[in-house]
Amino acid sequence: MKLKSKYYAVSIILLQMALPVAAEPLKPASMFPWLLVITTIFIVLVSLILWTALKIRSTLTRHFLKKDVSSFVKLNLQELNDEEIDILLDARKNKNKLARSSSLKKVSLLFGGIIVTHPILAAPISGSGTTLLSQPGIIITLVLILIPLFLLVLFLIFKINKVIIRYHAKEKEREAAQLADYLLHLEEQEIEPLLLKRKASLQYRLSNTELAGIIVPEDRKGIIQRPTNDTGIHFVATKKKALKRPNIDPQFSSLILWFLGTAIFWLVFGTTVGEYLGIKFVSPDVDHVSWLSFGRLRPVHTNAVFWGWSSLAMIGLGHYVVSVVSNTPIASLRKGWIALLLINASVIIGTIFLMAGINNGGGEYREYVWPVMALFGAGLIITLINFIQTIAKRTTHEIYISNWYIVSAIIFTVVIAFIAYWPTWQNGLGETIVQGYYMHQGVGMWFMLFSLGIVYYFLPQQLNKPIYSYSLGILAFWTQILFYTLIGTHHFVFSSIPWWLQTVAIVGSMGMLIPVTAGTTNFVMTFKGDWSKIGNSYTLPFYAVGIVFYFTGSFQGTAEAFRYTNLLWHFTDFTVAHSHITMYGIVAFLLWGSIYALVPRLTGSEPPQLMVGAHFWLAFIGLLFYSIPLMIGGTLKGLMWMDGKPFMDSVKMMAPYWLWRAIGGSLMWLSHLFFAYNFYRLIVPKKEVDMKTIAFEKIKEAQVKNEAFLYN
Amino acid sequence: MEIFSNHKKLFGVAFLFFAGLSVMVAILPAINNQTNNAPLPGSEALSGDALAGKQIFIANGCVSCHSQQVRNVDMDKGWGPRPSIAADYANNVRMHWWMNTATLMGTERTGPDLTNIGNRLPSADWHLLHLYNPRAVIEESIMPAYPWLFEWKENISISDKVVNLPEGFEGRPDEKLVATKEALALVSYLQSLKQMPLPDGTPAPTFLYEKKSDINTSSKDASELDGALLYANNCLACHQANGEGLKGAFPPLKGSAVVLDDNPEILIDIIMRGYNARDEYAEMPPVGMNSNLKPDEVTAIINHERSSWGNNGKKISVEEVEKIMTFIKTQTPDL
Incomplete structure (x- = not known):
């Protein structure tokens, strides 16, 4: 069901992108061969990226759903931290039933993305249909202008991808609710000792002296240069300073x-x-x-x-x-x-x-x-x-x-x-x-x-x-x-x-x-x-x-x-x-x-x-x-x-x-x-x-005086 | 590979590669071009004033903005009757031991092309005034003024060339503006810039990328030429866009009796053969003869002049003009 709706969304996106191409036969065809090629490559590239992104996402989700939930808990015990274990143990002890969260909002943000994408993709084609556009030189210039536009499209793809990720996050939330429900109502009692054992290992703490010992560090070889304790927020980014080369004549x-x-x-x-x-x-x-x-x-x-x-x-x-x-x-x-x-x-x-x-x-x-x-x-x-x-x-x-x-x-x-x-x-x-x-x-x-x-x-x-x-x-x-x-x-x-x-x-x-x-x-x-x-x-x-x-x-x-x-x-x-x-x-x-x-x-x-x-x-x-x-x-x-x-x-x-x-x-x-x-x-x-600097100059002066005094 | 670690071999190879290519694309074509080139019959090398003027043209870097080449493309048609060919440049040779041959073909057209300026704008008075201050003749011009080629004089001698200044540009009340030797030399160089006709029977190279006739203009009579454009290209420099000329330099066409006269004979004669009867104005050059204007072009110009700036004269036909032009031709055989 979900997958179907996703492909539907993708096909809408593709359709939106294809629209400007479809509009082309309305203009004199001979003027556009180059432009058509460029646009087609462009569209193919964009749709390819989108399609791959969606495909990867959907396979991941499917894989997750297929897993047996109980074996998941056993196998992934390591993934729980002690706090989570505590919560789980408490909850199971009290046998409190958690309310089912079943609110599932359909994410319709995708369509917002489509609306943004459409005019941008249409832009390069809406140029006036003069013979100018059939000239390689002009086309090269147009392509050069298209480069920043292409970067913009990439940026949009990023954005759309983010929306998709958010959509999946919602789905996972729902699945998480199911999982919580399942964990609480688990019958097997043998999971309890396992959880307790795991909690003990998680609470083990290092003393911080196992490797470094208790000796205070010092920089005997002068590796550390220009240390600073200045951690305030800067109006302009602090740039890295150059290092003086010692051996230049x-x-x-x-x-x-x-x-x-x-x-x-x-x-x-x-x-x-x-x-x-x-x-x-x-x-x-x-x-x-x-x-x-x-x-x-x-x-x-x-x-x-x-x-x-x-x-x-x-x-x-x-x-x-x-x-x-x-x-x-x-x-x-x-x-x-x-x-x-x-x-x-x-x-x-x-x-x-x-x-x-x-x-x-x-x-x-x-x-x-x-x-x-x-x-x-x-x-x-x-x-x-x-x-x-x-x-x-x-x-x-x-x-x-x-x-x-x-x-x-x-x-x-x-x-x-x-x-x-x-x-x-x-x-x-x-x-x-x-x-x-x-x-x-x-x-x-x-x-x-x-x-x-x-x-x-x-x-x-x-x-x-x-x-x-x-x-x-x-x-x-x-x-x-x-x-x-x-x-x-x-x-x-x-x-x-x-x-x-x-x-x-x-x-x-x-x-x-x-x-x-x-x-x-x-x-x-x-x-x-x-x-x-x-x-x-x-x-x-x-x-x-x-x-x-x-x-x-x-x-x-x-x-x-x-x-x-x-x-x-x-x-x-x-x-x-x-x-x-x-x-x-x-x-x-x-x-x-x-x-x-x-x-x-x-x-x-x-x-x-x-x-x-x-x-x-x-x-x-x-x-x-x-x-x-x-x-x-x-x-x-x-x-x-x-x-x-x-x-x-x-x-x-x-x-x-x-x-x-x-x-x-x-x-x-x-x-x-x-x-x-x-x-x-x-x-x-x-x-x-x-x-x-002044202090050291003073010291130097003093030394020179001393030496002069000694030699005389 | 040894070439990566042997500087003699590496740089030797690079040098030979580059030098070899240079010989092929620069030295040999250059030698070939300069040896297999001869001036057109009838053309003469510059001398005297014109040659001195060329030096002034070079010294002031006029080539920064003015090209001297009519390319064999349709859009360059306005700059000369035919595309420039190698022979046009055959007389352009070294002038001094310390200087290369002047390459005045140019790469910028911030100002107009000058290949045929001697024919297009033959009037010395116009050039002098224009050099003194281009804004005096063309309001929107951005060309630099060259006032240091002129001097102010109280007592004028017979040999002095006085420049009449139009309203708004008058200088000192008791003195007259006189062109220096340099200004006159520069103008005579400009006047010498003319495209030589090719010897009889030699076909001129064609202009490429010819503009296809515009369908949009079909509302007008297709045979009628654009009089405003012809006026702009042939007359406007002196008589101005508003047809009022410049007081003290070029006469107005607006309300001019000659222009509005029902009998166009005098008007056509002036357009074709020039005119110099009035002292208060500069001499009118034989524009029509210089630019080889055809009867339909002269008709379009006259009809434009008769119907613009409030002028309301009788329109004339091409046949009428053709008849008068043939008559003028019989009187001046060199036309």
């Missing part, structure tokens, strides 16, 4: 801190410029100074955050990672300092040149003229030599995967810079092909590869476990080289450069799904089982966000490369949103996590945790406010252009989206101020009058 620390410090300067500088540019979209007449005009400042912004912030931060962290996974000190500190100077010099000079109107003639991220970029290149070559020399004298047998990524990133970037900047071999239209190649390899082979190398070290270190799969990392490494190298031209789809090259780029962009999926899987599986650690760590949230954007941002890039999506999104603000999702959402977040992981180990101080939280949330929310309006606005803009609307209409239409972008940008910018402050606090810890 202070001069090496200082080199890394200088890399990171200058990087942070360029972050604040570059994003201040970016913020100002965002304001100019809303208020174009905010100034009329040639050095501050939009066209000159835009490359200042991009280059400062690329070659200043991200690159310096990566190289600084790289020095640490390369030497630590090689288990040997860095080969040359001097080379490190020279590289630091060269790279900073190139960004300073490049910035001034750009503002003065001296640039390389367009071409994104290739705006510094080659004499300026040569300084950067020299810094890279010196770093490369330094890293390879360090790896050559490593004391580990294998080369850890981080070093694969980091050293290859530098080698490739040197190659890319030579190809793109060497002034004699190219002239004319060919440079557009080189530009596409350079721009995208700069992003994928320099920033992405290097950041991944850093994550392959810091993520396992922060989770305190090895990386999930070395092989997946290697697969991602080689496939990234194979596919990423091909995709440069997808920035010039439908332009006058060869059609076959554009097609190669689009195919390469598809291929990028392999390394991205491999990398994401690797990181997520490393996280697996330790998600709870995110809550009490101030570094792991940055990695979690970085990994999510690594997946969605990279897949978005693939979707953007298709020919149709190029019609819709190319030339619009969608691209700007995409580059921020990747360079900021992936690279900057991963770098922040790594900086917060490393610097406390170098300086021994902790960042103010509330400020780290402020940094994280402002950056994260700011990025969403920045990118989502630009994606929506960019899509609308593309549609207007495709409709042949006058150009100015699209400019007017964008105004509110540009305003939202400026707001999101302001939040991001604010987060960088918090970040800079946190870094400052890490280097210059707040001086608090600590009684212990």
Whole structure:
């Protein structure tokens, strides 16, 4: 009977979910093949999970009911505690009849669940039936949007499951009443001595000295660190503190801190410029100074955050990672300092040149003229030599995967810079092909590869476990080289450069799904089982966000490369949103996590945790406010252009989206101020009058005096 | 495997793999493209003012917002009569030893494409005013203003190019706004940006993803073109959306005797061949000739002008316009 009603409930749920599918033939069928596939998979998945859950539950119940109740009592005597035994004995003695509890409420909550489920499942299908939906690029984007929706459905399944559990609890209650009744009216008297014997054994208590003895414990080996008696409730979660590494050469620390410090300067500088540019979209007449005009400042912004912030931060962290996974000190500190100077010099000079109107003639991220970029290149070559020399004298047998990524990133970037900047071999239209190649390899082979190398070290270190799969990392490494190298031209789809090259780029962009999926899987599986650690760590949230954007941002890039999506999104603000999702959402977040992981180990101080939280949330929310309006606005803009609307209409239409972008940008910018402050606090810890420290200083002083007195 | 523990082999292999792919997808196609390319017959490399203007265009990062490519897709039709081809860029070469070839194709269209701007907006006066402050000609524009390309002068010499400022943008009472050499160079670069016609007999590449004719517009006469859109694309920049022009720069069409005249001869002549008879206004370029407007398009524009902003002129037919245009053609053989 009960089972029947359960299957009835399940079938209702399935019917509810099938409804949107049934509604589909009403719309033009040809537009929905992809959507139909996705929805079907979705529904099958959900119903499968539900069905399994219900099946397991029902079999369990059936099994329980079949048991003979008397043998149950005998066999499970061990399960009764002494209190229960007392109650049972008393009750039997008094022969009091318990009132039968027979109230059985039908649980109808299930249907509530159905009502909630239905609109959510229907949502992805209710999109308007335009030809847009038949385009793979759009579908990929929709699927990316569906991911959070899918998580929501999973959450709902959890909830429904809970309702079912509650339902079973009620059933068990009823059965329990029967059991109690049965136990009270049991005829056999032999159960009494058994119960008494069991009670005696249950009342046996240990003295607590059997194993440990009575000696007071002491921590002779210094294993216990930072004990605390503070058990009060905190407004914000207390995060785990980093442990100072004792054996880092202070001069090496200082080199890394200088890399990171200058990087942070360029972050604040570059994003201040970016913020100002965002304001100019809303208020174009905010100034009329040639050095501050939009066209000159835009490359200042991009280059400062690329070659200043991200690159310096990566190289600084790289020095640490390369030497630590090689288990040997860095080969040359001097080379490190020279590289630091060269790279900073190139960004300073490049910035001034750009503002003065001296640039390389367009071409994104290739705006510094080659004499300026040569300084950067020299810094890279010196770093490369330094890293390879360090790896050559490593004391580990294998080369850890981080070093694969980091050293290859530098080698490739040197190659890319030579190809793109060497002034004699190219002239004319060919440079557009080189530009596409350079721009995208700069992003994928320099920033992405290097950041991944850093994550392959810091993520396992922060989770305190090895990386999930070395092989997946290697697969991602080689496939990234194979596919990423091909995709440069997808920035010039439908332009006058060869059609076959554009097609190669689009195919390469598809291929990028392999390394991205491999990398994401690797990181997520490393996280697996330790998600709870995110809550009490101030570094792991940055990695979690970085990994999510690594997946969605990279897949978005693939979707953007298709020919149709190029019609819709190319030339619009969608691209700007995409580059921020990747360079900021992936690279900057991963770098922040790594900086917060490393610097406390170098300086021994902790960042103010509330400020780290402020940094994280402002950056994260700011990025969403920045990118989502630009994606929506960019899509609308593309549609207007495709409709042949006058150009100015699209400019007017964008105004509110540009305003939202400026707001999101302001939040991001604010987060960088918090970040800079946190870094400052890490280097210059707040001086608090600590009684212990002062007392020991006094003791030291006294000792020095004593010694001086003795020697004289 | 030894490769895991031998850094020379590992990084050597990675380098060769990457460098090999780079040669195939970047170096060889680039060399092939730049060697097998020649300018279209009749096109000339930039020189003098236009070349200096290109340098100013580059220095101010105009490519951040303006592309210079008509893609072979239908939605780009408005930017030029045909898709850009490799030969269009053959004259774009290195300008200095310290600089790469300018890659001005662009990747953003925050502003309009400039491939054919020399034909689409030929008026130097318009460009100067627009550069001085874009909001003076297009209210909602978000383009930066370039006032440092201009100077205020009390005493004007004959060679000075004075920029007439419209109402609301007047500057100093006793001085005139004069375009500097740089501003004039930049404008002459913009004017030089024209799509060359392909040599006779060479078929232009087709525009892909052609928009299917919209069934919704069938309520109107199917043969009638959208005059408002044609006006927006060809006339609006100067004469404004409200048809009132800009005082001191571009004449109004609202209530204009020329527009409302029952005999459309003068109007069509001005649209096709331009006009420069009135000192208080800037010169009107031969818009119709530059954009190669067809009789039905001219008709749609005229009918739009005659029925908008309170204008209430007689509608004219395509046949009428065609007749006058043929007559004009006989007088100007190069049309």
